[in-house]
Amino acid sequence: METSNVKKIHDFDQSIWLDFIDRKIMDSGELKMLIDDDGIRGLTSNPAIFEKAISSGSEYDEDIKKLAQEGKTNEEIFYGLAIADIQRAADLFKPVYEQEVRGADGYVSLEVSPHLARNTQGTIDQARALWKAVDRDNVMIKIPGTAEGLPAIRQCISEGININVTLLFGLERYEAVADAYISGLEDRVKADQPIDSIASVASFFLSRIDVLVDPMLEQKGETGLKGETAIALAKKAYETYKRVFASDRFRKLEEKGAKPQRLLWASTSSKNPEFSDVKYVEALIGPKTVNTIPMETLDAYRDHGQPDFRLETDLDMASQVLEKLAQAGIDLNAISQQLEDEGIEKFNKPYDKLLDAIDKQKEKSLASA
Secondary structure, rough: OOOOOHHHHHHHOOEEEEEEEOHHHHHHHHHHHHHHHHOEEEEOOOOHHHHHHHOOOOHHHHHHHHHHHOOHHHHHHHHHHHHHHHHHHHHHHHHHHHOOOOEEEEEEEEOOOHHHHHHHHHHHHHHHHHHHHHHHEEEEEEEEEEOOOOHHHHHHHHHOEEEEEEEEEOHHHHHHHHHHHHHHHHHHHHHHOOOOOOOEEEEEEOHHHHHHHHHHHHHHHOOOHHHOHHHHHHHHHHHHHHHHHHOOOHHHHOOOOOOOOEEEEEEOOOOOOOOOOHHHOOOOOOOOEEEOOHHHHHHHHHOOOOOOOOOOOOOHHHHHHHHHHOOOOOOOHHHHHHHHHHHHHHHHHHHHHHHHHHHHHHHHHHHOO
16 A cells, blocks of 8 residues: 555654544544554644534533533533543554654643633643643643743643643744743753653644735735745744754753654644645654644645655745845734734633533533433
């Protein structure tokens, strides 16, 4: 059988994770098939994914009824369902986790409540609780890379919790996230704790950047730059990654077994129909990175993807794109903050919708009990 185009990406030292979870994909054996045939090496989830999974079918009804009868709150019911799914997915990915360099891949991510995005202590408390409840070495707890999230990331890393930092849109914040990760490792070393089994990724969101910036470029007559901003930022972020994790500061940690915090490309489905449906996968294939892609993008890449090293091509062009944006009066720091605020809202809405759906299902089940 010919090797899948998706699986070929792994030959370029990039890992493809699936940005999707539901019970159907596990019950049917499809997830196991994606791991075996397409070389999928991890999985990410978020409130919107769980909302769709729980609201669109009846697979969760019995568990909602059971948890409701135990007197659980709507949020407790949600996390009860999510933790069970995440544990099951983590077990499916355990053989990947144990391949090659132990802990390089095979991770499954579960996010703290999006309502905690501006709450440092609340984030720390829930990350600890989820980490303990899931109880799997190959799980990452997702924490947004907000200003309030930075100390939470550092604290959780210092406690040995694997972290997927989410909602990154800008270069300054990305570098602060890398610093929080390294600081957390240093805190752990000072406490005489091992650091050789901790893993983290920094999730840089792509297509949403172009969705916001491209209309501004059109207004300014800079149509030649359409669809270029996100990829340019990603390439510059990778330059930062290489610099930070080649530093003497990190090398001291590496000698004790620390792994670099890999960049993960997220929001990689093309939102603009004018663009290729595999645009954000093709452009950013490069070593020691991760790309998490939704099912439709994975299917498209399997059909017509053309894997090759591209992450470090045209770096001068990436710099020029960012310079031209500045010259056009587009403030990327302001853009990054706007996208972060909107991103939190985009996760809050499906999360609240999910809790509402659970509430309705809970009332129905308790009425029929």
